[in-house]
Amino acid sequence: MLWEALKNRQMEGYKFRRQHPNFRDISDFYCNGLHLAIELDGGVHDGIEPQEHDL
Structure with missing residues (x-):
């Protein structure tokens, strides 16, 4: 949505x-004009290992 x-x-405008590469990760959405990365957390971020990686 x-x-x-x-x-x-x-x-x-x-x-x-x-799915834009940013440093070590991939942002769900990115706008270069605003230097804005948007990350939406979903089930892939559940659990201890993914949460530690996200930190």
């Missing part, structure tokens, strides 16, 4: 990308 709102420059 979020991607439907972000794609095709619908948010104030800013371009967002999905």
